[in-house]
Amino acid sequence: MEYIEPHAHMVSRVTDDYERLALAGCVAVCEPAFWAGFDRGGPEGFHDYFRQLTEHEPKRAARFGLRHFCWLCLNPKEAEDLTLAAEVLALIPQFLERPNVLGIGEIGLNKNSRNELRVLEMHVDLAARHNQLILVHTPHLEDKLKGTRLILDVLKNDRRIRPERVIIDHVEEHTVKLVLDRGHWAGMTLYPETKCSPARAIDILETFGTERLWLNSACDWGVSDPLAVPKAALEMRRRGHRLADIERVLYHNPRRFLSQCPKFRLSAP
Numbered sequence: 001m002e003y004i005e006p007h008a009h010m011v012s013r014v015t016d017d018y019e020r021l022a023l024a025g026c027v028a029v030c031e032p033a034f035w036a037g038f039d040r041g042g043p044e045g046f047h048d049y050f051r052q053l054t055e056h057e058p059k060r061a062a063r064f065g066l067r068h069f070c071w072l073c074l075n076p077k078e079a080e081d082l083t084l085a086a087e088v089l090a091l092i093p094q095f096l097e098r099p100n101v102l103g104i105g106e107i108g109l110n111k112n113s114r115n116e117l118r119v120l121e122m123h124v125d126l127a128a129r130h131n132q133l134i135l136v137h138t139p140h141l142e143d144k145l146k147g148t149r150l151i152l153d154v155l156k157n158d159r160r161i162r163p164e165r166v167i168i169d170h171v172e173e174h175t176v177k178l179v180l181d182r183g184h185w186a187g188m189t190l191y192p193e194t195k196c197s198p199a200r201a202i203d204i205l206e207t208f209g210t211e212r213l214w215l216n217s218a219c220d221w222g223v224s225d226p227l228a229v230p231k232a233a234l235e236m237r238r239r240g241h242r243l244a245d246i247e248r249v250l251y252h253n254p255r256r257f258l259s260q261c262p263k264f265r266l267s268a269p
């Protein structure tokens, strides 16, 4: 079965992971801009990172027949420094026309601080001005619910933003309905240790349905599993879900959302 990995930080993964993804049926991998695990020294570090996401990773993926797409932003973990944020945001427009860039992400909140909120608003404004899709990270700390509410309000307060062009990622049982009720898409992240296990994610699908939902591994430099999505498909099979329903969540849903960006194509360039 073919599937799409809509959220993976491949710059931190080895090339063998691309091969494993391809062997498991993955046809496209989408990489939001993220924290490197340490704070970058300045805007030059982000400039090089954006080049890596738009020039180098698509080539690494193409060796295994995989399409690689990315999202650009300054991640919430480095958003405390407003000067750095302004400098990095000024770099982004020159990359937006590149062929594998899908939009602005993963923006959002980490500790729900005032500066993080300000930088979130700056990113939403950037996306609106350049008519970009948005991918949002929600906090993993105990205040996920509060952070999700704050993010939803920022999006609602900007009248230029169309809710169906925004995906809110890392939803859990207590946030998924809020997100879907606002007309956004919702992403569930499958992690071996924190966030959703495959069993929890499929419980959520069984409770809330499969409309406007997708699954991702969000694999990065930490403990994570690039094959979490196909493993969730196995769990769905085990529970007796029909193949067509599994394909809807793993392939057709991400394709539908991402195709709102005309650059999202699954055939070879």
Ligand SMILES: [Zn+2]
Residues within 6 Å of the ligand: 007, 009, 032, 034, 106, 218
């Ligand atoms: Zn991520």
